[in-house]
Amino acid sequence: MGIESKDLLSMEQLDCGQVKLILQTAKEMEKIIRRDIKKVPTLRGKSVVNLFYEPSTRTRTSFELAGKYMSADVININTTASSVVKGESLKDTGKTLEAMGADIVVIRHGMAGAPKMLGSYLKSRVINAGDGFHAHPTQALLDMMTIKENLDGFQGLKVAIIGDILHSRVARSNLRGLTTMGANVWLCGPPTLIPPGLERLDARVTYNMEEALEGADVVIMLRIQLERQKTGFFPSIREYSQLYELDRRRLALARKNCLILHPGPINRGVEISGEVADSIQSYINEQVTHGVAVRMALLYLMLGQKGE
Amino acid sequence: MKLLLQGGLIIDPKSGLEKKLDLRIEEGKITEIGSNLIEGESEVLDVRGKIVAPGFIDPHVHLREPGGEANETILTGCQAAAAGGFTTISAMPNTKPCADNEGIIELVKNRGSRAGLVRVLPIGAISKGREGREIAEIGSLYKAGAVAISDDGNPVTSSEVMRRALEYTKLFGIPVISHSEDISLSAGGSMNEGYWSTVLGLKGIPAQAEEIMVARDILLAELTEGKLHLAHVSTSGSIKLLRFAKEKGIHVTAEATPHHLLLTDEEVKSYSTNTKVNPPLRGEEDVHNLRMAVKEGLVECIATDHAPWCQEEKEQEYSKAPSGISGLETAIPVIWDTLVIKGNMSWLEVIERFTVGPACVLNLDRGYLAKGHEADITVIDPNLRKEVKAENFYSKGKNTPLDGRSFQGWPVMTIVGGKVVMQDGKLKG
Numbered sequence: 001m002g003i004e005s006k007d008l009l010s011m012e013q014l015d016c017g018q019v020k021l022i023l024q025t026a027k028e029m030e031k032i033i034r035r036d037i038k039k040v041p042t043l044r045g046k047s048v049v050n051l052f053y054e055p056s057t058r059t060r061t062s063f064e065l066a067g068k069y070m071s072a073d074v075i076n077i078n079t080t081a082s083s084v085v086k087g088e089s090l091k092d093t094g095k096t097l098e099a100m101g102a103d104i105v106v107i108r109h110g111m112a113g114a115p116k117m118l119g120s121y122l123k124s125r126v127i128n129a130g131d132g133f134h135a136h137p138t139q140a141l142l143d144m145m146t147i148k149e150n151l152d153g154f155q156g157l158k159v160a161i162i163g164d165i166l167h168s169r170v171a172r173s174n175l176r177g178l179t180t181m182g183a184n185v186w187l188c189g190p191p192t193l194i195p196p197g198l199e200r201l202d203a204r205v206t207y208n209m210e211e212a213l214e215g216a217d218v219v220i221m222l223r224i225q226l227e228r229q230k231t232g233f234f235p236s237i238r239e240y241s242q243l244y245e246l247d248r249r250r251l252a253l254a255r256k257n258c259l260i261l262h263p264g265p266i267n268r269g270v271e272i273s274g275e276v277a278d279s280i281q282s283y284i285n286e287q288v289t290h291g292v293a294v295r296m297a298l299l300y301l302m303l304g305q306k307g308e
Numbered sequence: 309m310k311l312l313l314q315g316g317l318i319i320d321p322k323s324g325l326e327k328k329l330d331l332r333i334e335e336g337k338i339t340e341i342g343s344n345l346i347e348g349e350s351e352v353l354d355v356r357g358k359i360v361a362p363g364f365i366d367p368h369v370h371l372r373e374p375g376g377e378a379n380e381t382i383l384t385g386c387q388a389a390a391a392g393g394f395t396t397i398s399a400m401p402n403t404k405p406c407a408d409n410e411g412i413i414e415l416v417k418n419r420g421s422r423a424g425l426v427r428v429l430p431i432g433a434i435s436k437g438r439e440g441r442e443i444a445e446i447g448s449l450y451k452a453g454a455v456a457i458s459d460d461g462n463p464v465t466s467s468e469v470m471r472r473a474l475e476y477t478k479l480f481g482i483p484v485i486s487h488s489e490d491i492s493l494s495a496g497g498s499m500n501e502g503y504w505s506t507v508l509g510l511k512g513i514p515a516q517a518e519e520i521m522v523a524r525d526i527l528l529a530e531l532t533e534g535k536l537h538l539a540h541v542s543t544s545g546s547i548k549l550l551r552f553a554k555e556k557g558i559h560v561t562a563e564a565t566p567h568h569l570l571l572t573d574e575e576v577k578s579y580s581t582n583t584k585v586n587p588p589l590r591g592e593e594d595v596h597n598l599r600m601a602v603k604e605g606l607v608e609c610i611a612t613d614h615a616p617w618c619q620e621e622k623e624q625e626y627s628k629a630p631s632g633i634s635g636l637e638t639a640i641p642v643i644w645d646t647l648v649i650k651g652n653m654s655w656l657e658v659i660e661r662f663t664v665g666p667a668c669v670l671n672l673d674r675g676y677l678a679k680g681h682e683a684d685i686t687v688i689d690p691n692l693r694k695e696v697k698a699e700n701f702y703s704k705g706k707n708t709p710l711d712g713r714s715f716q717g718w719p720v721m722t723i724v725g726g727k728v729v730m731q732d733g734k735l736k737g
Contacts (some may be wrong), residue, residue: 112509299700
């Protein structure tokens with residue numbers, strides 16, 4: 001058993017069983033990360049290409065480490081220093097990588113649908129590491145791993161995702177993944193940052209942060225992109241924090257010991273207070289470890305088992 | 309050269325004629341319509357089981373020449389039109405350079421007639437450079453042969469400029485074609501705003517981006533008593549506004565495209581850039597209301613908004629790819645299949661939207677069959693079902709979301725000025 005479809009593009013394509021398999025595999029992988037010698041030969045002779053059209057530190061690094069811990073050859077393509085700046089199309093870049101023998105291409109792109117497009121051109125497998133506002137399945141999986149490891153399952157949990165929902169691929173992927181696993185997902189943000197049709201995706205929507213936090217088992221805070229203020233989605237960072245910053249006082253509304261997650265990088269004092277970010281309830285650093293584990297699991301399930 | 313179209317069902321919406329009759333063409337004109345016409349020395353074309361209709365008119369195509377020849381030329385656009393069953397097309401002015409001067413109007417006209425296939429009627433720009441700041445030399449454009457003016461592709465953002473255009477064109481009696489889009493609402497958007505834009509993470513364009521401008525232009529048409537034609541209306545709200553305008557007696561006409569009548573925004577879930585079009589594919593309710601409006605005649609014509617793009621242009625990320633669908637070679641079967649076979653429109657009604665409707669919008673003495681009138685004729689096989697094969701398009705633009713889909717009701721012959729330019733899907737001569 002592995003991941004059947006050639007590409008991993010979004011959470012919609014994973015059913016409950018597949019999510020469980022990935023999370024179980026990731027748990028095994030986490031043991032490798034915690035070893036002194038973090039190297040297994042599983043993916044020896046396989047090549048992983050990180051094709052990142054958007055800046056990223058943690059996602060790119062964790063894919064890189066995930067590959068390296070399993071002995072794959074990992075290449076990072078920095079698009080600002082490649083032929084992309086010479087105007088090469090995504091298709092041509094992808095074809096070139098395939099011709100060089102890439103087994104898997106991990107793509108991060110600012111435009112929704114780009115990974116799907118790339119996958120349709122290539123025989124290599126493609127993993128979506130975030131595309132526009134569309135999807136970020138590996139982030140959702142690592143968030144879900146963090147929840148599962150600490151709360152023992154998803155059924156009936158109240159998960160509040162708070163912030164800029166409109167522009168968030170993390171919110172969309174978590175919504176899909178978590179509802180598939182039986183959690184109740186609340187989405188919360190100012191009305192200008194809530195897209196239409198979320199109810200059809202089984203989300204509960206509120207503009208009121210207190211309502212979203214009430215009895216929540218998990219709170220996922222989203223990073224507020226500072227440039228959104230310039231395009232008029234909210235009047236000022238100051239006002240945004242007054243309305244939507246997770247601080248001690250608001251956190252008290254959630255269930256005791258509720259988990260606090262954040263995909264990072266965090267804006268201290270904007271969407272989350274420094275005190276809360278550093279508190280014992282914050283699992284932000286654990287998320288990062290799980291990020292490597294989940295990506296190892298995916299690379300293994302998509303590359304490692306074939307032909308063995 | 310005499311031709312005899314024998315045994316077809318002649319449908320002429322203008323006169324209401326719908327009868328199995330023969331039709332004779334001599335010297336490019338229709339000379340006889342009657343039963344059991346003698347063959348004599350006429351070449352006989354057996355059209356039994358087919359529908360013989362006035363030549364179809366497409367009031368909205370993009371031929372890309374000059375400036376965009378990689379995507380289409382006037383010749384290939386004319387070939388696509390003939391293959392698609394159209395005898396007259398009118399070409400939008402958003403070429404490079406644009407048709408804001410009589411030189412480009414002349415060029416389009418001349419190359420159109422040099423192609424020798426279908427009639428090409430140029431449309432001039434509303435404003436100089438299509439920039440929406442100053443009105444173009446509309447008088448010169450008209451004299452050179454422009455049948456309408458439009459900044460299509462761009463809205464006229466200034467209400468003042470739109471007002472002057474609607475006023476000034478009264479001098480010539482030609483319509484102002486509105487590309488209704490509030491760009492402050494639509495900027496950066498690449499699909500309809502709604503459930504699917506949320507799911508797909510693409511920036512949405514709300515229906516109101518179209519409707520606000522439709523409303524504005526209707527009010528300006530009321531103010532000026534000019535002739536307003538609304539290009540590619542696509543939303544329920546636009547239809548409500550259109551009804552309001554017509555009930556008030558404001559001079560406004562409208563067109564709908566085959567793709568807006570067939571497809572919904574759910575189509576975009578493939579991320580295929582061939583589904584990207586402006587205005588975007590809308591929701592189910594919009595499609596339903598648009599079909600009703602076409603049936604009712606509130607929207608009086610079908611227009612393809614044929615917007616060909618070469619492969620390289622469309623093979624980009626969805627939000628980066630240009631908008632447009634290559635529509636000339638699928639319009640008739642799409643409409644036939646959607647509105648006649650699966651819908652509730654009669655053959656006559658559909659033919660009317662392709663003939664009398666656009667002729668009325670553009671003030672053309674075309675779109676009907678009569679003795680002594682030019683023999684522009686479209687013959688349709690209402691039973692022919694086949695698949696769309698984009699690779700076989702005459703158009704350089706293979707950009708259609710319909711590739712591989714099957715439709716019933718295809719044009720099988722196009723006659724322009726008595727000359728058969730297409731037969732059985734293949735160009736002649």
